[in-house]
Amino acid sequence: xxxxxxxxxxxxxxxxxxxxxxxxxxxxxxxxxxxxxxxxxxxxxxxxxxxxxxxxxxxxxxxxxxxxxxxx
Amino acid sequence: xxxxxxxxxxxxxxxxxxxxxxxxxxxxxxxxxxxxxxxxxxxxxxxxxxxxxxxxxxxxxxxxxxxxxxxxxxxxxxxxxxxxxxxxxxxxxxxxxxxxxxxxxxxxxxxxxxxxxxxxxxxxxxxxxxxxxxxxxxxxxxxxxxxxxxxxxxxxxxxxxxxxxxxxxxxxxxxxxxxxxxxxxxxxxxxxxx
Amino acid sequence: xxxxxxxxxxxxxxxxxxxxxxxxxxxxxxxxxxxxxxxxxxxxxxxxxxxxxxxxxxxxxxxxxxxxxxxxxxxxxxxxxxxxxxxxxxxxxxxxxxxxxxxxxxxxxxxxxxxxxxxxxxxxxxxxxxxxxxxxxxxxxxxxxxxxxxxxxxxxxxxxxxxxxxxxxxxxxxxxxxxxxxxxxxxxxxxxxxxxxxxxxxxxxxxxxxxxxxxxxxxxxxxxxxxxxxxxxxxxxxxxxxxxxxxxxxxxxxxxxxxxxxxxxxxxxxxxxxxxxxxxxxxxxxxxxxxxxxxxxxxxxxxxxxxxxxxxxxxxxxxxxxxxxxxxxxxxxxxxxxxxxxxxxxxxxxxxxxxxxxxxxxxxxxxxxxxxxxxxxxxxxxxxxxxxxxxxxxxxxxxxxxxxxxxxxxxxxxxxxxxxxxxxxxxxxxxxxxxxxxxxxxxxxxxxxxxxxxxxxxxx
Numbered sequence: 001x002x003x004x005x006x007x008x009x010x011x012x013x014x015x016x017x018x019x020x021x022x023x024x025x026x027x028x029x030x031x032x033x034x035x036x037x038x039x040x041x042x043x044x045x046x047x048x049x050x051x052x053x054x055x056x057x058x059x060x061x062x063x064x065x066x067x068x069x070x071x072x
Numbered sequence: 073x074x075x076x077x078x079x080x081x082x083x084x085x086x087x088x089x090x091x092x093x094x095x096x097x098x099x100x101x102x103x104x105x106x107x108x109x110x111x112x113x114x115x116x117x118x119x120x121x122x123x124x125x126x127x128x129x130x131x132x133x134x135x136x137x138x139x140x141x142x143x144x145x146x147x148x149x150x151x152x153x154x155x156x157x158x159x160x161x162x163x164x165x166x167x168x169x170x171x172x173x174x175x176x177x178x179x180x181x182x183x184x185x186x187x188x189x190x191x192x193x194x195x196x197x198x199x200x201x202x203x204x205x206x207x208x209x210x211x212x213x214x215x216x217x218x219x220x221x222x223x224x225x226x227x228x229x230x231x232x233x234x235x236x237x238x239x240x241x242x243x244x245x246x247x248x249x250x251x252x253x254x255x256x257x258x259x260x261x262x263x264x265x266x
Numbered sequence: 267x268x269x270x271x272x273x274x275x276x277x278x279x280x281x282x283x284x285x286x287x288x289x290x291x292x293x294x295x296x297x298x299x300x301x302x303x304x305x306x307x308x309x310x311x312x313x314x315x316x317x318x319x320x321x322x323x324x325x326x327x328x329x330x331x332x333x334x335x336x337x338x339x340x341x342x343x344x345x346x347x348x349x350x351x352x353x354x355x356x357x358x359x360x361x362x363x364x365x366x367x368x369x370x371x372x373x374x375x376x377x378x379x380x381x382x383x384x385x386x387x388x389x390x391x392x393x394x395x396x397x398x399x400x401x402x403x404x405x406x407x408x409x410x411x412x413x414x415x416x417x418x419x420x421x422x423x424x425x426x427x428x429x430x431x432x433x434x435x436x437x438x439x440x441x442x443x444x445x446x447x448x449x450x451x452x453x454x455x456x457x458x459x460x461x462x463x464x465x466x467x468x469x470x471x472x473x474x475x476x477x478x479x480x481x482x483x484x485x486x487x488x489x490x491x492x493x494x495x496x497x498x499x500x501x502x503x504x505x506x507x508x509x510x511x512x513x514x515x516x517x518x519x520x521x522x523x524x525x526x527x528x529x530x531x532x533x534x535x536x537x538x539x540x541x542x543x544x545x546x547x548x549x550x551x552x553x554x555x556x557x558x559x560x561x562x563x564x565x566x567x568x569x570x571x572x573x574x575x576x577x578x579x580x581x582x583x584x585x586x587x588x589x590x591x592x593x594x595x596x597x598x599x600x601x602x603x604x605x606x607x608x609x610x611x612x613x614x615x616x617x618x619x620x621x622x623x624x625x626x627x628x629x630x631x632x633x634x635x636x637x638x639x640x641x642x643x644x645x646x647x648x649x650x651x652x653x654x655x656x657x658x659x660x661x662x663x664x665x666x667x668x669x670x671x672x673x674x675x676x677x678x679x680x681x682x683x684x685x686x687x688x689x690x691x692x693x694x695x696x697x698x699x700x701x702x703x704x705x706x707x708x709x710x711x712x713x714x715x716x717x718x719x720x721x722x723x724x725x726x
Contacts, residue, residue: 020144031171039183048697051700052700055714059721190724194724198716200719201719202711207638207640210292212293212637215391216393217284217296217393220395220565224398225396226270228622228625228628231625231626237628245280246303246349248270248278248280253344256427256430256433256437257429259507260504
């Protein structure tokens with residue numbers, strides 16, 4: 001545990017489920033305005049945040065994601 | 073057999089300045105199912121689209137992935153491109169490496185390239201599981217119902233009717249006119265309301 | 267109004283209410299109740315003999331009680347269509363079973379006491395909801411203004427009726443209590459608007475301007491009169507609006523910035539007590555007439571309309587547009603559009619603009635003979651569906667219905683319920699797929715397999 005705390009190069013892997021109509025569009029807008037943010041977020045487009053099955057979230061954790069964001 | 077083609081767009085320097093597009097294409101070419109991968113300056117341009125059409129025919133592609141801007145912009149464009157050479161438009165998939173990658177990680181070329189590879193891999197994985205979809209056609213009854221015959225209802229009715237369509241203007245009161253007919257002169261011109 | 271009535275492509279259906287809306291964009295089936303007028307519209311000539319001879323007098327709703335109407339009546343003389351209705355609650359023929367005067371005098375034989383409500387079902391491709399507004403019921407909450415007990419405290423709408431040349435007073439501004447001409451008129455703005463404690467949090471947008479118009483009308487019509495306006499802010503954001511307000515001020519309207527805390531009678535007068543926040547002192551005006559600019563609220567019955575057409579509403583009951591900036595006249599139900607004050611308080615220019623926008627959207631829809639639906643809709647695997655119907659209430663678009671299927675199981679015909687998606691109504695949100703315990707529902711274009719593959723690919 002102490003090793004992890006001291007390891008400053010560690011970056012979490014974040015999976016984001018974004019609604020096509022709002023959050024995904026918001027992420028596009030961030031790009032349009034050239035807002036910089038760390039590159040360790042991967043966005044998966046869904047047609048609605050209601051489409052996000054809890055199973056998807058669990059699967060992401062199972063496959064090694066450190067955080068999951070559902071935005072919509 | 074899935075035969076996937078991957079096309080990486082430079083978007084001039086918009087993407088290419090932050091993402092090593094050649095590397096992304098080269099990595100994609102090694103994946104199972106990907107039979108063709110390339111990069112080009114502007115995928116959405118005429119020559120860019122022609123490149124996709126040619127590749128579909130030459131390599132007998134049955135899935136197409138374009139990595140470029142947001143699908144909110146050019147998804148319809150590329151769907152038409154693949155459709156024009158006989159591929160079902162829903163066999164096309166897009167990876168957003170501009171708005172959600174190159175533009176937001178402009179100072180982190182390494183990170184942006186790694187992310188672009190991930191995003192393309194994601195799109196390829198999805199495309200593998202795409203199947204042909206067909207849009208249903210439904211008839212349109214060219215007749216409008218307007219609920220409420222006040223100013224708004226009457227104006228909408230007149231505009232629609234003037235375009236030649238039939239309109240039913242409905243109101244629960246015995247007369248049309250709504251609140252408007254109760255009003256005397258109206259601001260700011262003080263003309264009458266009827 | 268006459269233009270709408272005479273247009274060959276417009277069919278009027280007055281005294282009618284929508285009972286049910288089924289179907290989807292391009293293919294709505296609407297059930298309409300045509301209420302019994304007790305007058306055969308095909309025979310009636312609108313001659314007016316019936317309402318002249320009718321012996322029953324009732325307060326006119328149209329004139330907000332300032333005038334009277336008969337039990338068989340036109341709401342106002344220029345009503346369209348000029349076919350009267352019998353108010354069965356007050357008509358002696360219905361309440362006491364005898365009278366029949368109108369039937370006797372009608373030269374066209376159009377009076378029909380046995381007429382029944384008629385239910386019709388018609389097909390439409392698009393629906394424009396333009397149900398408008400009504401005024402906030404200030405009498406129920408504003409005790410300091412007298413709970414509606416003082417006859418000379420009226421609303422702007424009463425004032426409009428008095429000003430109308432065809433109105434109950436023939437265009438004269440009077441005190442409803444004694445019919446005298448008021449010399450001092452006080453206007454109170456934001457009654458119910460911008461008052462979260464008693465009314466609504468929003469601004470009703472038209473009141474600043476019509477109050478300026480009313481003050482102008484007082485000064486114009488009544489020589490030697492005074493018009494006071496108590497206001498919170500003067501909001502005049504429209505073309506030629508501020509100029510109009512300035513003109514009223516120059517004509518002599520006295521604007522006092524502050525809320526009115528109490529209105530009470532003293533002799534023949536009404537004392538209006540308020541605060542002048544600019545001068546920092548209390549003011550009292552002895553008024554002959556007080557006109558309240560009451561808030562606009564959604565027209566009664568908005569809940570029913572929202573439920574039938576599947577519209578979202580805001581906290582105050584105004585219908586929600588699909589996007590506040592980019593899709594201002596569309597709704598979340600494809601093929602249903604909004605126009606006018608049912609979407610939010612607005613004045614006439616904005617209403618007309620929005621109505622034309624809604625019409626343009628309808629014409630756009632009608633410009634095609636058939637429309638292509640987005641194929642990315644939900645799909646049921648009937649072999650997996652258990653018929654639990656959990657998906658049905660989840661669907662925000664009412665696109666899922668249960669249907670019965672018959673299949674052969676072990677040589678026997680068995681019937682069971684399964685979910686069925688109407689692809690015309692389905693907007694492809696996929697909420698149902700998550701609710702489905704059997705994973706019988708999947709979303710084409712965003713299938714479970716596709717999204718899981720994406721998750722796997724991205725977590726590699």
